Amino acid sequence: KTVTLSVIKADIGGFVGHSGVHPELLEKAKGILSGSPLLIDFHVTHVGDDINLILTHELGRNNGEIHQLAWDTFVACTEVAKKLKLYGAGQDLLGDAFSGNIKGLGPGVAEIEVVERKSEPVIVLMADKTEPGAWNLPLYRIFADPFNTIGLVIDPNMHGGFNFEVRDLIAHKKIIFSAPEDIYDMLVFIGAPGRYAIKRVFHKANGQIAASSSTQRLNLMAGRYVGKDDPVCIIRCQSGFPAVGEVLEAFARPHLVSGWMRGSHSGPLMPVSVTNSCPTRFDGPPRVVALGFQLAQGKLIGPQDMFDDPAFDRARALCNEIADYMRSLGPFEPHRLPLDEMEYTTMPLVMSKLKDRFIDLRLSKTKS
Ligand code: F6R
Ligand code: MG
Ligand code: MG
Structure with a gap:
């Protein structure tokens, strides 16, 4: 029997x-889902x-009824x-209106379909x-870097590595990279996270799904700024997948992300x-929560709130230091995002307002 986690x-x-x-x-959503x-x-x-609606069922990924249920829940909560x-x-x-699949309508979706192992620990990142x-x-870090995940070196079940499905969010294409052989090629792309996003990761030796993320970009869908696409990601852990601690370790040295x-x-x-997930300072800084569950015949045993741990105090303190420094740059890049990311915001408006005041230096005859 397969169980789907959506x-x-x-x-x-x-x-x-x-x-x-x-x-x-939250109460409204619980009421609807419990029925x-x-x-x-x-x-x-x-x-x-x-x-975030964390759902288990037997209907598979991209199921119209499940997506409809989530849509109806969000509509009711909107009321x-x-x-x-x-x-x-x-x-x-x-x-x-809902038309069969929630993708492309705004909400973010990550789903995995699994035959539960003897024990099935999963982490939901949000x-x-x-x-x-x-x-x-x-x-x-989790699936390709042995400095984070020692299991890649010393667990024979992980030593073969993982396949990464990477999406081009602008050109709507996908490519599979095989780690470790392809990591230098892959980093060319995934090092540009505004355009390329890792959609799924597979265990290379047995083909099983290891991780799945949400990858829609609201701005591109709406054609105007409607907020960033605050993403989610599901990761399977242990016994041939990264240990729970190897998944969490990837967040111990905070990285810079777009969206503040x-x-x-x-x-x-x-x-x-x-x-502590509500962003306050300058509407931020950006946050990540990790909820751990054990799946048991589809039951969600949990959650365990994984970052609710003093072991991450230093990471949080470092975030605050980085935040102070980034804020000191004010409206300047690289705190402010580069121009191509600003195109989805006010940049075109300002440009069109000022276009007559720009003098084309190639055309002007007088020396400037
Ligand atoms: C960032 C975010 C907020 C808003 C900001 C302005 O993703 O959601 O920082 O962008 O609070 O919000 P509006 O334009 O709704 O006044
Ligand atoms: Mg908002
Ligand atoms: Mg948000």
Whole structure:
């Protein structure tokens, strides 16, 4: 029997501003999901202003009924958000109506279908104020870097390495890289996380799914700035997959990600507990939460809030130091994102307003 774990998320109204989720929305989502005969189990949570629905069922990936259930849940929560006049009520629901698959409508989706092993530990990673490519560096560390994951060296079941499915989010293409042989080629692409994102990772020797992330880009879908695509990622752990601690270790030295303030700034990704997941300073810095579950016949045993641990205090302190430094740059790059990322924001407006004031130096005859 196969079990599908679907993590579907959306920002359908912030409390307060873009910082958190109001408890009434979480209660509403729980109420709807608990009445559904489609699910084996579910867990409703949030990171920052995003509601995350963690669902288990037997209907497989990309299932219309499951996606419909998530869509209906977000629509119902939007009603509550509107009643409370929460900020940006319904903002991630770009489509007017559901048409079979939630992809392309706004919410983010990561799904894995597994035959449960004797024991099936999984980590669900959820981030706020960033974008899907934010997983590239940690996924590389977890599945390709022996300085992070010693299992790649000393576990015979991992020694063969992993295959990485990388998506080109602009040209809508995908390519499979085989680690370790292809890592130099792969890094050319995944080192540019605004365009290339690791969608899935597979165990090379047995072909099994090891990790799956959400990769939609809302701005490209909506054609205007509607917030970053705060991503989620599911990772299987232990017995031939990375140990739980090897997954979490990838967040011990915080990396810079895009998506802070107005989706237009770079900042450190801070590992936090669910309770500490609401971004405050300059609407940030960006956050990541890791919830651990043991799957048992599809039941979600958990969660364990993995970053709720003093062992990550130093990572958080370093994030605060990096945040101070990045903030000191104000509106300058590289704190502010490069121009091509700003195109989805106000840049075109400012450019068109000023276009007559720009003098083309190649055409002007007088010396300047
Ligand atoms: C970043 C984010 C926030 C908002 C900012 C402005 O991803 O969600 O930083 O961009 O609070 O929000 P608006 O434009 O809604 O006033
Ligand atoms: Mg928001
Ligand atoms: Mg968010």
